[in-house]
Amino acid sequence: MTDLTELGVAAIRDGVRSGAFSAVEVADAFVVKVAKAKHLNAFLVETPDHALAAARAADAARAGGQTLKPLAGVPIGMKDLFCTKGVATTAASHILEGFVPTYESTISQKLWDAGAGMLGKLNMDQFAMGSSNETSAFGNVISPWRRPGSDAPLAPGGSSGGSSSAVAAGLCPGATGTDTGGSIRQPAAFTGISGIKPTYGRCSRWGTIAFASSLDQAGPMARDVRDCAILLEAMAGFDAKDATSLQLDVPRWEQGLSGDLRGVRVGIPREYRFEGSGDGLNYDLEGLASIGATWKAGIDWLRDAGAEIVEVSLPHTKYALPAYYIIAPAEASSNLARYDGVRYGLRDLPEGAGLQDMYAATRAAGFGPEVKRRIMIGTYVLSAGFYDAYYTQAQKVRTLIARDFERAWETCDVLLTPTAPSAAFALGEKSADPIAMYLNDVFTVPSSLAGLPAMSVPGGLDKQGLPLGLQIIGKPLDEQGVLNAGLAIEQRAGFVARPQAWW
Numbered sequence: 001m002t003d004l005t006e007l008g009v010a011a012i013r014d015g016v017r018s019g020a021f022s023a024v025e026v027a028d029a030f031v032v033k034v035a036k037a038k039h040l041n042a043f044l045v046e047t048p049d050h051a052l053a054a055a056r057a058a059d060a061a062r063a064g065g066q067t068l069k070p071l072a073g074v075p076i077g078m079k080d081l082f083c084t085k086g087v088a089t090t091a092a093s094h095i096l097e098g099f100v101p102t103y104e105s106t107i108s109q110k111l112w113d114a115g116a117g118m119l120g121k122l123n124m125d126q127f128a129m130g131s132s133n134e135t136s137a138f139g140n141v142i143s144p145w146r147r148p149g150s151d152a153p154l155a156p157g158g159s160s161g162g163s164s165s166a167v168a169a170g171l172c173p174g175a176t177g178t179d180t181g182g183s184i185r186q187p188a189a190f191t192g193i194s195g196i197k198p199t200y201g202r203c204s205r206w207g208t209i210a211f212a213s214s215l216d217q218a219g220p221m222a223r224d225v226r227d228c229a230i231l232l233e234a235m236a237g238f239d240a241k242d243a244t245s246l247q248l249d250v251p252r253w254e255q256g257l258s259g260d261l262r263g264v265r266v267g268i269p270r271e272y273r274f275e276g277s278g279d280g281l282n283y284d285l286e287g288l289a290s291i292g293a294t295w296k297a298g299i300d301w302l303r304d305a306g307a308e309i310v311e312v313s314l315p316h317t318k319y320a321l322p323a324y325y326i327i328a329p330a331e332a333s334s335n336l337a338r339y340d341g342v343r344y345g346l347r348d349l350p351e352g353a354g355l356q357d358m359y360a361a362t363r364a365a366g367f368g369p370e371v372k373r374r375i376m377i378g379t380y381v382l383s384a385g386f387y388d389a390y391y392t393q394a395q396k397v398r399t400l401i402a403r404d405f406e407r408a409w410e411t412c413d414v415l416l417t418p419t420a421p422s423a424a425f426a427l428g429e430k431s432a433d434p435i436a437m438y439l440n441d442v443f444t445v446p447s448s449l450a451g452l453p454a455m456s457v458p459g460g461l462d463k464q465g466l467p468l469g470l471q472i473i474g475k476p477l478d479e480q481g482v483l484n485a486g487l488a489i490e491q492r493a494g495f496v497a498r499p500q501a502w503w
Contacts, residue, residue, distance in 0.1 A: 003029070004021060004025060004026050004029040004030075005029050005030055005033050005170045005171075006170060007026075007173060008173050008174070008222060008223045008224060008226075008227045009071070009074050009173045009174045009222055009223075009226075009227035009230050009231060010226050010227055010230060010254075012026055012073055012074050012173055013070070013071065013072070013073060013074055013230070015073075016058060016059075016062070016068070016072060016073030016074075017062070017068055017072070017073075019062070022055075022059050022073075023054075023055035023056070023058035023059045023062075023072065023073030024052065024055045024056060024059055026055065026073055026074075026075065027048075027051045027052050027054070027055035027073075027075050027117060028052070030051065030075050030119055030171065030172060030173075031046075031048040031051060031052070031075075031119065033170065033171055034046055034048075034119055034120060034166075034171050034172070035048075036503075037169060037171055037503050039142065039503040040141065040142050040143075040144060040165050040166075040169060040171075040503050041123055041138070041139050041140060041141050041142060041162075042077075042122060042123055042141055042156075042161075042162045042163075042165040042166040042169070042171060043077070043119070043120040043121065043122060043123065043162065043166065043171075044080050044088075044090065044092065044120070044121050044122065044123050044138055044162070045080075045087060045088050045120050045121040046119065046120040047087060047118050047119065047120045047121070048119070050087075050117055050118040050119075051075040051117035051118060051119045052117070053117065054075070054112070054115065054116060054117025054118075055073060055075070055117055057072075057115075058072035058073040058115055059073075068115065069113075069114050069115030070114045070115060070230070070233070070234055071111065071114040071115040071116040071230070071231075071234055072115035073115070074115070074116050074117070074173060074174070075116065075117045075118070075119045075172060075173070076111065076116050076117070076118065076119065076172055076173070076174050076175055076176070076231075077118075077119050077120060077121075077122045077162070077163060077166045077167070077171070077172040077174075077175035077176070078108055078111075078118050078120070078121055078122060078175070078176050079121075079122045079124055079160055079162065079163050079175065079176045079177055079178060080092055080121040080122055080123065080124055080162070081124060081128055081178050081208055081209045082105040082107055082108045082176060082207065082208055082209075082218075083101040083103060083104065083105045083108070083207040083208070083209070084101060084104060084105070084108050084118070084121065085101055085102060085103055085104040086100060086101075086102075087100065087101075087118075087121060088100050088121065089101050089121065089209070090137075090138075091124070091126065091127045091128070091209045092123055092124045092125065092126045092127070092135075092136035092137055092138055093126045093127055093137050093366060093367065093368065093371065094137045094346055094365065094366045094367075094368075095339045095345050095346045095362070095363070095365075095366025095367055096209075096339070096344075096345045096346070096366075097137070097345065097346055098345070098346075099344050099345050101207075103207060104207060105204075105206065105207025105208050106204035106205075106206045106207055106239045106241065106242065107176060107203060107204060107207070107208065107218045107235050108176075108207070109207075110204075110234055110235055110237065111176070111231075111234055111235065114234040116234070119171070119172050122160075122162030122163050122166055122175060122176075123136050123138060123139075123141045123161065123162035124136060124141075124158070124159050124160060124161060124162050124163075125158040125159035125161065125183075125370070126367075126368045126370065126371050127209065127211055127332070127336065127371050128159040128178055128180055128183055128209075128211040128216075129159065129211065129332070129370050129371055129374055130158040130159050130161075130370055130437070131155075131157065131158045131159070131182075131183075131186060131437050131438070131440040131441060132155035132156075132157065132158050132161070132425070132427065132430065132431070132437065132440075133155060133156055133157065133158045133159070133161025133162065133165075133187075134155065134158075134427060134428070134431050135158070135368050135369075135370040135371070137368055140153070140427055141156050141161040141162045141165050142154070142156065142165065142427070142503075143155060143156040143157075143161075143164075143165055143168070143190065143191055143424055143499075144156075144165060144168050144169035144191070144499035144501075144502075144503065145168070145190075145191060145192070145424060145466055145467070145499045146499070146500070146502065147464050147465070147466065148464065148465050152426045152427075153426065153427045154190075154424040154425065154426055154427065154466070155190065155424050155425055155426070155427050155429075156168070156187055156190055156191055156424070157183075157186045157187025157188070157189065157190035157191065157420075157424065157440075158183060158186070158187060159178070159180075159183040159187075160175075160177035160178065160179075160183050160184055160187045160195075160221060161187050162175075163175035163176065163177045163184075163187065163221045164177075164187035164188055164190065164191040164193060164195070164221060165191060167191070167193045167221050167222060167223060168191035168192055168193050168498075168499060169499065169501075169503070170498075173222065173223065173227065174220055174221065174222035174223075174227055174228075174231050175220070175221050175222070176218060176219075176220060176221070176231075176235070177195060177218070177219055177220070177221045178208065178211075178216055178217065178218050178219070179195075179197035179216075179217050179218075179219055179444075179448065180211050180212050180215045180216050180217075180328060180448065181215065181324050181328060181441045181444060181445045181448045182419075182420075182440070182441040182443075182444025182445060182448065184196065184197050184219045184221060184456075185197060185419050185420075185444050185454060185455065185456035185469070185471060186419060186420045186440055186441065186444060186456070186469075187221075188221055188419070188456040188457075188469060189419035189420045189456045189458075189467065189468065189469025189471075190420065190423065190424040190466075190467065190469075191424070191467060191499075192458045192467030192495065192497060192498070192499075193221060193222065193223055193458070194221070194222055194223065194224055194225055194227070194228050194455065194456065194457045194458070194486065194490070195219060195220065195221040195222075195228065195455065195456055196219050196220060196228045196232060196453065196454070196455040196456075196479065196482065196483070196486075197217050197219045197447075197448070197453065197454050197455070198217060198219055198232060198236060198453050198479050199217075199246070199451060199452065199453045199476050199477050199478075199479065200214075200215070200217050200244070200451030200452075201217075201244050201245055201246035201451070202217070202232075202236045202246060202248075202453075202477075202479070203217060203218040203219065203232075203235050203236050203237075204218075204237070204238075204239035204241070204242040204245050205217075205218070205242050205244060205245075206239055206241040206242045206245075210331075210335040211328070211331070211332055211335065212327065212328040212329075212331035212332055212335070213244075213331055213335060214244075214327070214331060215324075215327070215328060215331070215448050215449070217448075218235060219232065219235070220232050220235060224490060225257070225455075225457060225483055225486045225487045225490050226254060226257060226487070228455070228483070228486075229253040229254040229257060229483050230254050232253060232479065233250055233251075233252070233253055233254060236250045237250050246477075248477070251479070251480060253479060253480055253483055256480050256483075256484075257483060257484060257487055258484050258487070259305055259484065259487045259488040259490075259491045260305065260306055260488075261302060261305040261306045261307040261484065261485065261488050262305075262306030262307075263306070264306070264307045264308070264413050264414065264481070264484075264485070265307065265308045265309075265310055265411065265412040265413050265414075266299075266302045266307045266308065266309050266310070266412060266413070266414055266415070266416050266485065267310055267311070267312035267408055267411065267412030267413075267414070267415045267416070268299060268309060268310070268311050268312065268415070268416060268417075269311075269312055269313065269314045269317065269408070269415060269417060270311055270312070270313055271313065271314050271315065271317040271318065272314075272317065272417045272418070272443060290423070290460075290462035290463055290468060291418045291420075291421065291422070291462075291468060294418070294459040294460045294468045294470060295416070295417070295418050295459075295470065297459065297460065297493075298416055298459055298470040298489055298493075299416060301488065301489050301492035301493065302416060302485065302488055302489065304492060305488035305491075305492070307485075307488070310411055310412050312408040312411060312412055312415070313404075313408070314401070314404040314405065314408060314446065315404060316397060316400045316401045316404050317401070317404070317446050319397045319400075319401070320397075320401055320442075320445045320446040320449055321438065321439070321441065321442055321445055322394075322397075323394040323397040323398055323401070323449065324441070324445045324448070324449060325377070325438060326377075326381050326390050326391060326393075326394035327391070327394050327395065327398065327449075328374070328378075329374040329375070329377040329378035329381070330377075330378040330381050330382050330391050330394075331378070332371075332374050332375060332378050333374070333375050333377075333378025333379045333382060334378070334382075336367075336371070336375055339362075339363065339366065339367075340358075340359050340362060340363070341358050341359065341361075341362030341363075341366075342358075345366070346362055346365065346366040347362055348361035348362040348364075348365045348366070349361070349362075370434075373434065381394075398449045398450075401446055401449050401450055402449065402450040402451075404446075405446075405447075405450045405452060405473075409475050413474075413475065413478075413481055414472050414473060414474050414475075414478075414481050414482060414485050415472070415473040415474075416470065416471070416472060416485070417443050417470075417471045417473065418443050418468075418469070418470065418471060419443060419444065419456040419468075419469035419470060419471040420440055420443060420444075420469060421439060421440065421442055421443065422440075423462045423464065423466035423467065423468055424466050424467070443471060444471065447473045451476065452473055452474060452475070452476060453473070453474045453475075453476075453477070453478060453479045453482045454471055454472065454473045454474070454482065455471065455472050455482045455483065455486045456469040456470065456471050457469065457470055457472070457486040457489050457490050457493075458470075458490075458493060458495040458497075459489065459493055459495070460493060460495065461497055465497075467495075467497065470489055472485040472486050472489075
């Protein structure tokens, strides 16, 4: 029999339905593989009982002649930002260590209702703050990829690094992620998988631990575009418990998949190019030559799929990153004020301490350096005397960035850009320089500020044999257009590279 852990979401779903194998056989195979891959540190909590219970329910339904649920027999990984009833949820932070929710997030509940089982809770950057999965309080996640001839552990991207590492290593066929400024797309690019951030409001935020409320959005990560479409259908939908949730029917994205892009106009933003040769694609910055070549190949693939290629301008793109790193920390400063040691999570109460001392000691011990950095930035830009100078100006820039996209849609249907400015880097390589780390989001942040759907798909390998991603950005609510363009690239890129098992 084929190694069941080599199958994706669609193949597992269809195999269970046809009786080619049982759901329990699938769950058992993944449970064993997860248990053997602890060196990757992708899972914070393993929940084999949850996965096996869902599998047994799927097999019983099939044996009884019942119609199987959409994800019956499919075990997945759950990012530790989603509250799961009866299962520890920490956002990879000491301040929530020991917190076991008594309720289920809307996203996880939708997936369980669709028949999926949970293999465990996935490691991540603490409170989703990071681009390398080095800020987790429970240790770094390690990418399953290696540079040829080197044992240096590579970053799986962040903040959804546990999700990307687990999917790339075949520990689960799909996983949930969250994307605030690129935290689904950048790790997907680093590990050679696909991931989509839907339009802001497509997926409920209820029961998801907040980072920046006006930006956070859940989405799926999987091995290919079809699997992402299947998972997103199960995750999306209106939720009355979330005031930002869109009251819209969920499209049949899998059914609508097509790599035929005749009549589709693909925009290439000139601001995403760096100075270099005449076409602007041969970057003069270290590490970007391969990105430029992959981007150029992506343009050719979409043209081959029937698309018309047009150049567009997003003139305020250069201000997106500084605006994001004002707005996101400001919202984080407000959201994380609730972690004070009073009601749940860590409480550090020094001898003879008063309430204020407890607050200070708890937050000092519970939050990591990156979280503290962003809280301080956010508190500063919201403070009297600086609010208008920083936060108000950043919100004005955000409006201008959204307007740039609106104007671009007058001449194109989707945009094609690189996902990240480099392939995966070694753990520790950029951790001493926060600005260098923040630059990982340079291509993904603009669409997040505008609330647009965007996806990363593998485009090829760099000269060191590491994955590179291409990003498709779509109009509001046009996940179908994004998925279709992603499928067209996937069909032509022929990306089949997988990391060699060493863990």
